[in-house]
Amino acid sequence: MDNTLILFSIPLLLGYLLDLVLGDPRRLPHPIRLFGNAIYFGENLLNKGKFRFIKGMLLTLLLCNLVFVFFYFLSNFLLKTNTVLYILFTALFVFYGLANKSLIQEGTAVFDALQNNGLEAGRKRLSWIVGRDTTALSENQIRTAVFETLSENLSDGVIAPLFYYAIGGLPAMMVYKMINTLDSMIGYKSDKYFYFGKFAALLDDAANFIPARLTAFLMVLVSGKWNLFSFIYQFGNQHASPNSGYPESALAGIMNCRFGGPNSYHGKIVQKPYIGVNNRIIEHKEIIEVSKINHKVTLLAVIIITAIKYYFL
Numbered sequence: 236m237d238n239t240l241i242l243f244s245i246p247l248l249l250g251y252l253l254d255l256v257l258g259d260p261r262r263l264p265h266p267i268r269l270f271g272n273a274i275y276f277g278e279n280l281l282n283k284g285k286f287r288f289i290k291g292m293l294l295t296l297l298l299c300n301l302v303f304v305f306f307y308f309l310s311n312f313l314l315k316t317n318t319v320l321y322i323l324f325t326a327l328f329v330f331y332g333l334a335n336k337s338l339i340q341e342g343t344a345v346f347d348a349l350q351n352n353g354l355e356a357g358r359k360r361l362s363w364i365v366g367r368d369t370t371a372l373s374e375n376q377i378r379t380a381v382f383e384t385l386s387e388n389l390s391d392g393v394i395a396p397l398f399y400y401a402i403g404g405l406p407a408m409m410v411y412k413m414i415n416t417l418d419s420m421i422g423y424k425s426d427k428y429f430y431f432g433k434f435a436a437l438l439d440d441a442a443n444f445i446p447a448r449l450t451a452f453l454m455v456l457v458s459g460k461w462n463l464f465s466f467i468y469q470f471g472n473q474h475a476s477p478n479s480g481y482p483e484s485a486l487a488g489i490m491n492c493r494f495g496g497p498n499s500y501h502g503k504i505v506q507k508p509y510i511g512v513n514n515r516i517i518e519h520k521e522i523i524e525v526s527k528i529n530h531k532v533t534l535l536a537v538i539i540i541t542a543i544k545y546y547f548l
Contacts, residue, residue: 390446494511
């Protein structure tokens with residue numbers, strides 16, 4: 236096997252297996268927390284006065300470049316110094332870059348809280364993973380929100396990081412994670428962040444353009460429901476985000492249910508177009524099927540990336 240392929244594929248497989256087994260251990264230090272602290276510091280320092288768009292853009296570019304430089308030079312240093320250390324370091328951060336198991340765990344926890352402890356418990360648990368107001372949601376709206384989150388974050392938290400690892404190695408993967416963290420912290424249309432976070436939001440949209448559509452494609456592949464491509468074409472653009480509608484429409488088609496509709500965000504009602512037409516009741520047991528879809532898509536992505544790398548090397 237070519238040495239380049241080994242240095243690419245072994246960390247990928249180890250990182251994937253670590254995420255599959257461990258998820259996101261809360262007690263371990265996590266680079267995303269460091270990213271968040273850096274963003275918080277920069278936002279507090281710069282998000283005031285005039286030229287907020289320029290300031291937000293400069294902060295975004297600075298942090299992304301710092302992340303790239305750090306991982307690029309440290310990876311190259313380890314590669315020249317000790318191959319085993321390079322593989323372990325890269326595998327660790329591939330693990331940190333993936334969020335499939337923790338995503339499934341969080342979604343399942345909402346379903347379990349709703350099933351075992353009632354409506355209020357389900358609403359409270361859901362509020363941990365979504366930005367919408369959950370205080371008035373029905374049982375079915377809670378389950379629908381979990382499915383929307385699982386599909387959208389399958390793209391943001393799994394396929395997109397894998398995509399950037401495939402095209403640019405660990406430095407590109409970590410830059411994507413910084414972009415995604417910036418968007419999640421300052422990429423809002425509120426008065427506070429409208430200008431300051433606008434560049435970060437646009438950059439996140441651009442970074443997720445291909446991964447979101449790739450995620451939908453992989454979801455159709457693992458489901459075996461080839462007729463869903465027309466469904467995704469019909470509903471994929473029915474979302475305020477240029478990307479989120481694609482994985483959401485794929486899951487809505489697979490599960491034959493309906494997403495979207497009005498929701499409350501930060502005290503304001505946001506009218507979202509519906510994705511799908513079958514407004515049916517979602518059952519508790521269906522979280523198992525959706526979890527399997529996420530696992531299958533993640534595994535398929537790892538296999539395809541490795542196979543493509545093998546073919547071209």
